[in-house]
Amino acid sequence: MPTARASRKTQQWFEIPASYVQEQGMLLLRAPAGTAVLKLAQQLADGVYDRPFIVDDGEQRRLHFDLRYVQSAINLKDPDELVFAYTQAMMAFMLFDTQPRQIVVVGLGGGSLTRFCHQQLPRARVTTLEIDADVIALGEMFLMPPATVRMPILHVDAADYFADPSGDIADVVLIDGCDRLGIAPTFADPLFYQRLQRRVRTGGIVVVNLIGEASRSDAIETLVADTLGGATASLAVKGGNRVLFAWVGDTPAPDWAGLRTRAERLEQQTGLDFVSYLRRLKRSYRRYR
Known part of the structure; x- marks a missing residue:
């Protein structure tokens, strides 16, 4: 029973x-x-x-x-592990910014991205936005530590959060907000990215987990590129996800050859496939200005 x-x-x-x-x-x-x-x-x-x-x-x-x-x-035997390939791939932003001060995670889920960023980037403030109070309440079952000044967890709609022009400016934004059908409709709205752009520094990185219907994912990729206006690259990963990386504003192309040493160091530090991420991101990289 x-x-x-x-x-x-x-x-x-x-x-x-x-x-x-x-x-x-x-x-x-x-x-x-x-x-x-x-x-x-x-x-x-x-x-x-x-x-x-x-x-x-x-x-x-x-x-x-x-x-x-x-x-x-x-x-449960290794709570700090990033179980899914797409969450591992989202951490490839560390190739381009090893010491972000402000990270915003959109979508708490089981807290894996929040926990990993908090541990691997001790100088960063990691703010997590979650619209569903029930998801926040389930956090204790996923061994989430209590929210702190350096790791606040906010019960808020991400669209409302970024609409406030007086808030902190982020170095990195990780968007992993899904509903039952894939990426949530909020993240297909041009206004969302217009507001988000004002809350990310020039040269900052926005990472979006694209999952669900291919036509919606393609439309969001085009929308992000048109709105944020810098450059994009992407990683296709196991499970049908595509992880989109978008640089905000007109920034120089990465020094791909120079990043090889950093990728090797990060791979040794985290156990993630940073050398492969670097090679694949270089292949898909496109500038828009």
């Missing part, structure tokens, strides 16, 4: 055997105290449960919005 853990005010953690949805392990979800557990199990099985939930198989803990797609995952 499904069980419920201790109540926390009006919300409660429920544990349901994942066999209800043909998965291994347990389903973990938050719902109002007093909710009928069997009803939750049926909603999950029918695919109509409308809040984020977790599948825990004892090795990985995965965040889902529905059962078709995994939004984020943590390796």
Whole structure:
């Protein structure tokens, strides 16, 4: 039978055997105290449960919005690992900026990008924007440390955050905001990038996880290039994602040959494929001014 853990005010953690949805392990979800557990199990099985939930198989803990797609995952034996190839690829911005002071992560998920940036770039302030309060509440299940001055986690719509012209100027923005169908519609809006541009320094880097329908991803890539106006490059990665890198404003092309040594050092430091990233980014690099 499904069980419920201790109540926390009006919300409660429920544990349901994942066999209800043909998965291994347990389903973990938050719902109002007093909710009928069997009803939750049926909603999950029918695919109509409308809040984020977790599948825990004892090795990985995965965040889902529905059962078709995994939004984020943590390796329970190595919580600091970037499990997905696309999150690893997004860190390739470190090739071009090894000491950013202000990083903005759009989309908390299970916190893997936030945690990795916080650890690998100790001089950076890493601000995370998350529109869904339920996702923030699930953070404890993904072993997220408490928010601090250097690692604030804000419950805010990214469109509203960047609309404020008085906010901090970022060196790097990592956009990993998805809904059940892929990259969220907010990130297909020209106004979003116009406002974002004012909050990123010239020469700063915007990294976008493109996932979902190819025509939408292609349109967003064109929109980013037209709005930010510097240069772009991209990495196609396992899982159908394409990671877009966009430089803000008119900046000189990278010294690709000179970056080889940095790529080797970063690869040794992080275990990520920085030498491959460098080669592939050089091949796809395009300037627009």
